[in-house]
Amino acid sequence: MHDLGRRRFLARGVSLAGLLAGPRRLAAQTAPTSAGPADPRLIEDLVAANRILVDQGVLDGYGHVSARHDRDPTRYLMSRSIAPELVTAADIMEYDLDSDPVDARGRGSYLERFIHGELYKARPDVKAVVHSHSPSVIPFGVTGVPLRPLYHMSAFLGAGVPVFDIRTASGEMTDMLVRNPALGRALAQTLGARAVALMRGHGNVVVGASLPQVVFRGVYTEVNARLQAQAMALSATVTYLDPEEARKAEDSIAPTLPRPWELWKRKALAK
Ligand SMILES: [Zn+2]
Numbered sequence: 680m681h682d683l684g685r686r687r688f689l690a691r692g693v694s695l696a697g698l699l700a701g702p703r704r705l706a707a708q709t710a711p712t713s714a715g716p717a718d719p720r721l722i723e724d725l726v727a728a729n730r731i732l733v734d735q736g737v738l739d740g741y742g743h744v745s746a747r748h749d750r751d752p753t754r755y756l757m758s759r760s761i762a763p764e765l766v767t768a769a770d771i772m773e774y775d776l777d778s779d780p781v782d783a784r785g786r787g788s789y790l791e792r793f794i795h796g797e798l799y800k801a802r803p804d805v806k807a808v809v810h811s812h813s814p815s816v817i818p819f820g821v822t823g824v825p826l827r828p829l830y831h832m833s834a835f836l837g838a839g840v841p842v843f844d845i846r847t848a849s850g851e852m853t854d855m856l857v858r859n860p861a862l863g864r865a866l867a868q869t870l871g872a873r874a875v876a877l878m879r880g881h882g883n884v885v886v887g888a889s890l891p892q893v894v895f896r897g898v899y900t901e902v903n904a905r906l907q908a909q910a911m912a913l914s915a916t917v918t919y920l921d922p923e924e925a926r927k928a929e930d931s932i933a934p935t936l937p938r939p940w941e942l943w944k945r946k947a948l949a950k
Contacts, residue, residue, distance in 0.1 A: 710782060711775035714751030721749050722768050723948075724890045725756055729763040730947035732809065735898045738763045742811040742882070744897075745795040746890055748773065755799055755808075760787040776800045777860065790858050794884055797863030798870070805886040807893035812882035815904035820877040824911070826904055828920040833903035834932065835874045835896055837925025843869040844879045855881050875900050891940035898939075 725746050732738040740762045748754035755774050758766040772788070773781040778796035780788055795808045819826040820842050828836040845853050848865035857863055857878075866884060870876040874896055877883045885900060887893030910917045920928065 711754075711777075711779055713773055713781045714748045714754040717756055717771075717773070718749045719768075721746055721890075722756070722771055724944070725758075725771060726766055726768055727944040727947050728807070728809075728890045728894050729758060729766040730950065731894055731943040732811065732897055733764040734943065734947055735894075735901070737809070737811045737813050737897045737901050739812070740764075742809070742813075743789050743791070743795070744809045744890075744893070745807065747799055747806045752799075752803070754781070755795055757789070757792065757795060760789050778863075791856055793860050793863035794857045794866060795863075797860055797867045798884065798886060801864070801867035802870075802872075802886060804888060807887050807890045809885040809893050809897040810882065811885070811897060811901075813897065813901045813904070815901050815908065816877055816883050817880075818908060819904055820879045820881070820883075826875075826877065826900075826907065828925050829903050829907050829910060829917070831920070831924075831928040831932065833899045834920060834925040834928035836900065836903060837920060837922050837929065838873045840875050840877060841869050841871070841873065842877045842879055843884075845881070846879075891936050894943070895936050895939065 725744065728744045729738070732742070732744060738744070742763060743757055744763070745755050745757035748756055753776050755776070756771050757774060758770045759772050761770060772783070772786060774792065774796060775781065776796045776799050778788075778792040780786070791810060794810045798805055798808050816826065818824070819840070826836060826840040828834050843866050845855055845857070845862065848862060857866055866876065866878070870884060870886070874887070875883055875885050883900065885893055885897045887896055907917070
């Protein structure tokens, strides 16, 4: 009898704990508050970034690009779950850094949105993020051959390009997708302070201080990977940028970013 009473007490205790946890769970399910309307120019740039990255062969029917909200660093903006080439201003949604949508209104979210939220948490300097399956980088994520800056346009790779292995990060076999915050955090840890990380058997993640910069980096990461594979096929000896050359080249190219951006944006939005 005594044991039975104790079990009942414990059972009641569990249900009481459940009741107490109830309001907290409800609060967690409540959508985050909005930071207010983003700058329309930022929205226009984000729409353009989606289309440019498709035009340049970085994104296809998959992949995504986001921007940190201009009014609140704890919010970011990204399209609902559609192919990047189809994105319009009406598709842009607001998320908090846990990647919960502010106002979903039935719109679907990208499964791998946690990449963006966790990178914005880990890197206050980052204002824009691209996740792509950029085809030319894939071999460098699976062979142990490091991706290195081959020419001045990709000098931003000079700090090194780490490879994120989701199998090591999760400790088990996954479906390869960064589909929860823990995997997003592990990816952010692999990236560290760098501009680009490869994702083994999947693609890459690219970060920048602005949408024009992250688009530039996404484009030239893809081009560098293609050129590096070509150079390695031609010769066993390839000369890469020295780290000091990379730093100097990156500084020289930084002020010229508006040049390709204006061209790419005009073409992308004219369609
Ligand atoms: Zn992906």
